[in-house]
Amino acid sequence: MTATSSPPTAQADPANRPGPPLWLLAEVTYRCPLHCAFCYNPTDFARTTPADELDTDGWLRVLHQARALGSVQCGFSGGEPLMRDDLEILVAEAHKLGYYTNLLTSGVGLSPARAEALKAAGLDHIQLSFQDTTRELNDFLSHTRTFDLKQQVAGSIKEMGWPMVMNCVIHRLNIDHIDKIIEMALALGAEYLELANSQYYAWALLNRDQLMPSRAQLERAERITKEYRQKLGDRLRIFFVVPDYYEIRPKKCMNGWGNVFLTVTPDGTALPCHTARMLPGLDFPNVRDHSVQAIWYESEGFNRYRGTDWMHDSCKTCPDREKDLGGCRCQAWMLAGDPSAPDPVCDKSPAHHLVQDAVARANQPGALAARPLIFRDPKASRALSEQAASSSAPARPAGTTA
Amino acid sequence: MTPATSAPPTACPRLNGHFRLQFETAQDAWVLLYPEGMIRLNPSAGEILRRCDGSRDIPAIVAELEALFDTRGLDHDVRAFLDMAGTQRWITLS
Ligand code: SF4
Ligand code: SF4
Numbered sequence: 001m002t003a004t005s006s007p008p009t010a011q012a013d014p015a016n017r018p019g020p021p022l023w024l025l026a027e028v029t030y031r032c033p034l035h036c037a038f039c040y041n042p043t044d045f046a047r048t049t050p051a052d053e054l055d056t057d058g059w060l061r062v063l064h065q066a067r068a069l070g071s072v073q074c075g076f077s078g079g080e081p082l083m084r085d086d087l088e089i090l091v092a093e094a095h096k097l098g099y100y101t102n103l104l105t106s107g108v109g110l111s112p113a114r115a116e117a118l119k120a121a122g123l124d125h126i127q128l129s130f131q132d133t134t135r136e137l138n139d140f141l142s143h144t145r146t147f148d149l150k151q152q153v154a155g156s157i158k159e160m161g162w163p164m165v166m167n168c169v170i171h172r173l174n175i176d177h178i179d180k181i182i183e184m185a186l187a188l189g190a191e192y193l194e195l196a197n198s199q200y201y202a203w204a205l206l207n208r209d210q211l212m213p214s215r216a217q218l219e220r221a222e223r224i225t226k227e228y229r230q231k232l233g234d235r236l237r238i239f240f241v242v243p244d245y246y247e248i249r250p251k252k253c254m255n256g257w258g259n260v261f262l263t264v265t266p267d268g269t270a271l272p273c274h275t276a277r278m279l280p281g282l283d284f285p286n287v288r289d290h291s292v293q294a295i296w297y298e299s300e301g302f303n304r305y306r307g308t309d310w311m312h313d314s315c316k317t318c319p320d321r322e323k324d325l326g327g328c329r330c331q332a333w334m335l336a337g338d339p340s341a342p343d344p345v346c347d348k349s350p351a352h353h354l355v356q357d358a359v360a361r362a363n364q365p366g367a368l369a370a371r372p373l374i375f376r377d378p379k380a381s382r383a384l385s386e387q388a389a390s391s392s393a394p395a396r397p398a399g400t401t402a
Numbered sequence: 403m404t405p406a407t408s409a410p411p412t413a414c415p416r417l418n419g420h421f422r423l424q425f426e427t428a429q430d431a432w433v434l435l436y437p438e439g440m441i442r443l444n445p446s447a448g449e450i451l452r453r454c455d456g457s458r459d460i461p462a463i464v465a466e467l468e469a470l471f472d473t474r475g476l477d478h479d480v481r482a483f484l485d486m487a488g489t490q491r492w493i494t495l496s
Binding site for chain 2: 020022069070072073075098100102124125127161162163165192
């Protein structure tokens, strides 16, 4: 899944105590049958083995504790959450507790029987992702069997009365087919379609040069999307998200650190955002050892970048500091090597040239890097973990220096 | 007087099945939940929406609201809100 949908806003109380973690993202497993080159799971995900995953009771405890604090949205994600055979149990409990329940899936493993069981458990919404668009598109255009799987899953979603929300990660290699992607979503009966450019974290950072579209590609895709919007009106609502590297002000990442989002990773580590584990010098608490309440309100990990006190002067004295809260801490660490620095997307950041350089590379004629894509799989993950163990610098794409 | 809404006077508003309305103690408010999102409602919006169950027509909702808040003349406001809620697809009019 991607974290680009507009998040709810929290009601912080006057004593400056943060509001509740309105959004609970349960990353129930890193297991996944797919190998997306833009996967947002950490590159060292294979360190978490299936035996390290929280068990059913562990997840049920998290659901209870977060709901008691005031969480209302619960997302089941992964990896591929359908790889957990207790997913129906978790969804049923979440529903009973009063969460709005969301399943973020590629659809692999969603048999009609499981769709029915999830409906009976009270699942409110499925976000179905196109992952391997190249293959899916080929299959769609050539009417082959694998596309039948997507069609069957889409059929189940309709039949169960869930809203039809589809998501497609857009990048340099598929953006020129944006019209066909929209047609494919239409053929599947989508009501909402999110066309989100990959954000350059984790695997997508490793593959950044291959994934970042050129300005001309982006402009064309936006133009075509607009034409479809006009043509389709209410029939299909299309959201288009550009890569933040093309902006000059950073996004208000996660709507503020420790403000509304709580992610729990497969092994029970609690994070303010699904990529935050990469940050140095922070020991993120585990739900096996601490209550969600203590984690949210008292842990160092969650308090570290709340508000504006931690900021460097460039952000602290900036009139926009409340607007974006200095942007993304992970991006500051990955690119500028300092998690308290302004997000280098910001053109006031001393490290902004790094973003500009990456954009410039994407806009050289014939720029597609010769290096092959690195696909997300356990073997590549173990190799990357070993490399990382012998260096303390943030993982950067090949050929980049700070 | 022209009614503020395009809805026929006998329409019975009903919450869209993809949305869920519930009272949240932690926020001391009615909230409307939908795929990956939440809208925090003010008290009157919450009281109107919880009556959109397909069994009451608009005059009935107006009458209940006027009784609840011990006031009169809410017709225009209720209709304006329902109009907006219809545009947002929170409710359907049947
Ligand atoms: S490999 Fe693809 S489908 Fe699997 S978790 Fe990563 S992004 Fe999702
Ligand atoms: S200097 Fe900091 S606070 Fe100001 S716009 Fe840039 S990132 Fe945001």
